[in-house]
Amino acid sequence: MRKTILVVWLLLCLAATAGAQSSGTVLLNAAGATFPYPIYSKWFDVYHQQHPNIQINYQSIGSGGGIRQLLAGTVDFGASDGPMSDEQLAQAKFKILHFPTVLGAVVPTYNVAGVASELNFTQKALAGIFLGKITKWNDPEIANANKGVSLPGADIVVVHRSDGSGTTYIWTDFLAKVSEEWKTKVGKGTSPNWPVGLGGKGNEGVTGLVKETPNSIGYIELIYAVQNNIAYGKVENPAGKFVKADLAGVTAAADKASKEIPDDFRVSITNAPGPASYPIASFTWLLIPAQIPDAAKRDAIKDFLKWMLNEGQNYNEGLSYSRLPKPVIAKELKAISQIQ
Amino acid sequence: MIRLRLLWRKSLNAVMLSLTGVAAFSVVSVLFLILGYLLLHGGTSLSWDFFTKLPKPVGEAGGGMANAIVGSLKLLLLAAVMGLPVGLLAGVYLAEFGGKTFSFVIRYTTDLLNGVPSIVIGIFAYSLVVLPVKHFSTLAGGVALAIMVIPITVRSTEEFLRSVPSSLREGAMALGASKWKTIATVILPAASGGILTGMLLALARVAGETAPLLFTAFSNRFWSPGWGQPSASLPVMIYTYAIAPYDDWHRQAWAAGLVLLMLVLLANLGCRLALNRRGSVRSA
Amino acid sequence: MSIAATTIEHAPHHRGRGTRALIQRLRHGDEVAHLLTLTFAAGILLLTSMLVYELWVNSHLSRAKFGWLFFWTRTWDPIFDNFGASPFIYGTLITSIVSLVIAVPLGIAAAIFLAELAPRKISDSISFLIDLLAAVPSVIYGLLGIFIVVPLMRTTIGPLLINTLGHLPTIGKLFKPPNYGVGFFTAGIVLAIMVVPFIISVSREVLLTVPRDQREAALSLGATRWESTWQVVIPWARTGILGSIFLALARALGETMAVTMVIGNDPKITASLLAPGYTIAAVIANEFTEATGDLHLSALIELGLVLFLMTFILNGLARLLIVATERGGGNLS
Numbered sequence: 036m037r038k039t040i041l042v043v044w045l046l047l048c049l050a051a052t053a054g055a056q057s058s059g060t061v062l063l064n065a066a067g068a069t070f071p072y073p074i075y076s077k078w079f080d081v082y083h084q085q086h087p088n089i090q091i092n093y094q095s096i097g098s099g100g101g102i103r104q105l106l107a108g109t110v111d112f113g114a115s116d117g118p119m120s121d122e123q124l125a126q127a128k129f130k131i132l133h134f135p136t137v138l139g140a141v142v143p144t145y146n147v148a149g150v151a152s153e154l155n156f157t158q159k160a161l162a163g164i165f166l167g168k169i170t171k172w173n174d175p176e177i178a179n180a181n182k183g184v185s186l187p188g189a190d191i192v193v194v195h196r197s198d199g200s201g202t203t204y205i206w207t208d209f210l211a212k213v214s215e216e217w218k219t220k221v222g223k224g225t226s227p228n229w230p231v232g233l234g235g236k237g238n239e240g241v242t243g244l245v246k247e248t249p250n251s252i253g254y255i256e257l258i259y260a261v262q263n264n265i266a267y268g269k270v271e272n273p274a275g276k277f278v279k280a281d282l283a284g285v286t287a288a289a290d291k292a293s294k295e296i297p298d299d300f301r302v303s304i305t306n307a308p309g310p311a312s313y314p315i316a317s318f319t320w321l322l323i324p325a326q327i328p329d330a331a332k333r334d335a336i337k338d339f340l341k342w343m344l345n346e347g348q349n350y351n352e353g354l355s356y357s358r359l360p361k362p363v364i365a366k367e368l369k370a371i372s373q374i375q
Numbered sequence: 376m377i378r379l380r381l382l383w384r385k386s387l388n389a390v391m392l393s394l395t396g397v398a399a400f401s402v403v404s405v406l407f408l409i410l411g412y413l414l415l416h417g418g419t420s421l422s423w424d425f426f427t428k429l430p431k432p433v434g435e436a437g438g439g440m441a442n443a444i445v446g447s448l449k450l451l452l453l454a455a456v457m458g459l460p461v462g463l464l465a466g467v468y469l470a471e472f473g474g475k476t477f478s479f480v481i482r483y484t485t486d487l488l489n490g491v492p493s494i495v496i497g498i499f500a501y502s503l504v505v506l507p508v509k510h511f512s513t514l515a516g517g518v519a520l521a522i523m524v525i526p527i528t529v530r531s532t533e534e535f536l537r538s539v540p541s542s543l544r545e546g547a548m549a550l551g552a553s554k555w556k557t558i559a560t561v562i563l564p565a566a567s568g569g570i571l572t573g574m575l576l577a578l579a580r581v582a583g584e585t586a587p588l589l590f591t592a593f594s595n596r597f598w599s600p601g602w603g604q605p606s607a608s609l610p611v612m613i614y615t616y617a618i619a620p621y622d623d624w625h626r627q628a629w630a631a632g633l634v635l636l637m638l639v640l641l642a643n644l645g646c647r648l649a650l651n652r653r654g655s656v657r658s659a
Numbered sequence: 660m661s662i663a664a665t666t667i668e669h670a671p672h673h674r675g676r677g678t679r680a681l682i683q684r685l686r687h688g689d690e691v692a693h694l695l696t697l698t699f700a701a702g703i704l705l706l707t708s709m710l711v712y713e714l715w716v717n718s719h720l721s722r723a724k725f726g727w728l729f730f731w732t733r734t735w736d737p738i739f740d741n742f743g744a745s746p747f748i749y750g751t752l753i754t755s756i757v758s759l760v761i762a763v764p765l766g767i768a769a770a771i772f773l774a775e776l777a778p779r780k781i782s783d784s785i786s787f788l789i790d791l792l793a794a795v796p797s798v799i800y801g802l803l804g805i806f807i808v809v810p811l812m813r814t815t816i817g818p819l820l821i822n823t824l825g826h827l828p829t830i831g832k833l834f835k836p837p838n839y840g841v842g843f844f845t846a847g848i849v850l851a852i853m854v855v856p857f858i859i860s861v862s863r864e865v866l867l868t869v870p871r872d873q874r875e876a877a878l879s880l881g882a883t884r885w886e887s888t889w890q891v892v893i894p895w896a897r898t899g900i901l902g903s904i905f906l907a908l909a910r911a912l913g914e915t916m917a918v919t920m921v922i923g924n925d926p927k928i929t930a931s932l933l934a935p936g937y938t939i940a941a942v943i944a945n946e947f948t949e950a951t952g953d954l955h956l957s958a959l960i961e962l963g964l965v966l967f968l969m970t971f972i973l974n975g976l977a978r979l980l981i982v983a984t985e986r987g988g989g990n991l992s
């Protein structure tokens with residue numbers, strides 16, 4: 036009995052002190068978007084190696100979660116794939132600044148019997164499919180854009196995200212811009228009321244469902260498609276061209292927008308003009324409080340932001356994210372001084 | 376006629392008994408299937424690194440889950456320390472002391488608590504322990520898990536205390552033992568096998584719970600000192616890694632699942648060994 | 660009890676001095692024990708009340724806006740702020756029922772085998788392994804569901820059910836195409852695998868506590884092994900077994916991760932078990948972390964409250980069932 040108590044006591048002490056922090060360590064907790072999680076975790080890791088006393092613990096619980104935890108004050112900063120709305124900003128007890136970090140894209144992926152080539156999707160086609168109006172793969176809207184490809188007469192199985200997600204936000208933002216019906220009937224958001232389709236959890240869930248279900252179509256992040264060699268289709272942009280998502284196409288989409296980017300950086304670049312622009316692209320933002328009382332934390336965040344805008348951008352392309360356009364970077368560097 | 380009836384009863388006997396065997400066999404084979412799958416997919420990722428290193432950023436191979444393993448152990452410890460005594464003593468109350476209506480209410484409430492989705496319990500613990508202090512902590516995670524441990528423990532404690540034959544009870548009383556002494560020295564030890572099963576079942580269940588931890592212990596890429604900081608845990612890591620698009624992470628997720636099972640296995644073994652040495656009294 | 664009480668009162672007489680003190684101490688100990696255990700039992704009540712209170716308060720926005728309509732509305736639209744619980748209530752009920760229909764016969768049969776037929780050592784080791792199943796994280800069940808059960812449903816089991824049972828009159832409605840592999844039935848299967856360890860574990864322990872003389876009495880009267888088990892042992896262990904089924908039901912109702920990975924996450928009410936659906940726990944898990952709208956959040960929490968209510972009612976029904984069938988077997992008689 037005594038031995039057991041001793042053992043338990045030792046274990047308790049061990050557990051409590053495991054990994055005791057040395058003084059001078061700055062621990063920052065952050066939460067939010069899943070879309071940029073790969074690049075963020077890379078950044079925070081590299082930054083930590085360069086500044087061993089600064090630990091940034093980022094968890095991707097979703098854009099909404101990030102916003103909510105930031106508003107509640109349980110994290111030091113947040114991250115979101117969609118900019119905060121005016122109502123959300125009004126809810127905050129403190130001013131919140133948006134800092135774009137990377138650019139990414141969402142692509143349509145499909146599994147159609149007998150089709151091995153890349154399919155072209157017009158804007159009308161995508162809206163129609165996800166509205167449940169276009170139900171067969173050999174519908175003229177799809178067939179006319181893919182002359183030479185024999186499409187089966189099978190029913191289209193739509194796959195979407197079941198969890199609320201920034202990727203969905205970007206996808207629906209695009210659909211709302213190209214289809215008036217989508218805008219009024221479904222709207223844009225992280226958890227829309229999908230007219231049709233199965234829900235898969237996370238990119239993995241959607242990909243899994245699409246892979247396993249014949250004649251299905253879904254949407255996933257570009258980086259995910261690239262990393263897993265998943266075939267995805269081309270999307271028609273406002274200039275009428277079919278663009279396959281890649282880093283150049285995404286940067287082209289951002290270029291026009293970056294010249295007119297508002298001071299608070301909240302802008303949507305889906306359906307961007309320009310012949311080479313990929314239409315389903317988006318910024319993703321870090322949400323930083325304008326007032327940070329703790330000096331050590333404040334300095335750490337400001338320093339990280341500077342690092343992110345300069346050195347950090349070098350890591351983007353390796354993980355299939357696009358760099359921020361130079362004018363945007365310059366503007367952001369100036370905005371850092373707003374953090375006090 | 377009697378012969379026919381006998382034949383029928385005998386064949387029914389044979390059929391039914393073999394069906395039970397089939398049932399047991401299928402359940403066991405499902406188990407082996409799961410274990411096999413885990414071993415196959417996760418076994419290769421189990422390395423010394425896995426147990427000692429911190430997670431690496433996305434896309435980079437290697438790294439481990441040392442902090443998650445320690446985190447899970449700490450969380451389970453908290454859950455056990457906070458939840459098991461409550462469950463045990465409440466079970467004792469229901470079996471030994473309770474009045475009719477009050478006991479009914481308590482039992483009903485316990486069953487209700489058991490049916491609350493784990494994420495709702497997480498939300499509850501969040502508003503109780505996280506919001507007031509404005510940061511996530513291991514303690515909050517422990518509280519959430521402790522709440523989940525209570526109902527199973529109560530139910531099994533009560534059930535097995537009741538199953539102790541009355542002859543034991545009356546024997547003790549005849550020797551002049553007071554009620555609490557009877558409970559502590561005779562009834563509890565007699566029911567200890569079942570009670571321990573219930574406790575281990577409860578801990579096993581919460582060991583793998585993800586949802587309640589998402590908003591309480593949160594997670595952490597680094598070590599979590601003490602009890603007041605966010606902490607990584609195996610289930611949350613499994614969840615994060617499993618739905619990510621990286622093969623290396625998938626393998627690590629399976630490995631983590633395997634480690635989790637091993638932990639529970641060890642705990643089970645340890646407790647049973649300790650119990651067997653004391654010896655348990657089954658029905659006479 | 661009065662016999663025992665007089666026994667205690669008599670005993671100290673033989674111990675001479677300090678009798679009063681001894682009785683006081685004995686009584687005191689009992690009272691302390693009573694009070695202590697009562698406090699903890701009441702603590703559970705307090706905890707649950709606090710939980711319900713939190714749920715009630717935080718769902719206030721949604722309750723105010725939708726009222727009772729919340730139970731009937733079939734829409735779930737976070738963008739246009741229109742929320743209704745009925746597809747989720749349906750999904751939760753159906754998946755739980757399916758899982759119990761599969762798990763209960765399987766579980767009890769396996770428990771009988773382990774408690775009555777298997778040699779003690781084998782029984783112990785197998786039940787030990789089955790206890791391990793309870794520790795497998797929900798996410799892993801979900802993944803296994805995706806990799807194994809879903810393709811199986813889509814390619815083999817689904818078509819089989821459609822072609823056989825699907826043609827029968829009323830039951831046939833339950834097995835109609837389309838069949839994607841994900842759906843109510845798949846979720847039910849995965850849930851069944853998850854809850855069966857609880858049923859087996861607890862039932863086996865309870866069966867083992869049935870006194871040997873009960874079985875022997877039956878056997879000596881000429882009953883077959885099966886008859887002795889089915890007609891004597893099981894009724895004796897009835898409450899314990901029913902208790903294990905409650906445990907299983909409770910877990911099935913609240914299961915989150917595994918279900919959301921295999922149910923298709925489509926908030927629709929369909930008769931066919933092969934169609935995709937949604938449960939309360941799954942939608943809370945999917946949308947809670949991302950819900951920014953206050954009404955959205957409030958609606959999700961109201962769903963949690965609805966689940967609580969469902970558990971309340973189901974438990975009540977089940978208890979009535981126990982009371983109705985109780986004949987006093989298995990307790991301290």
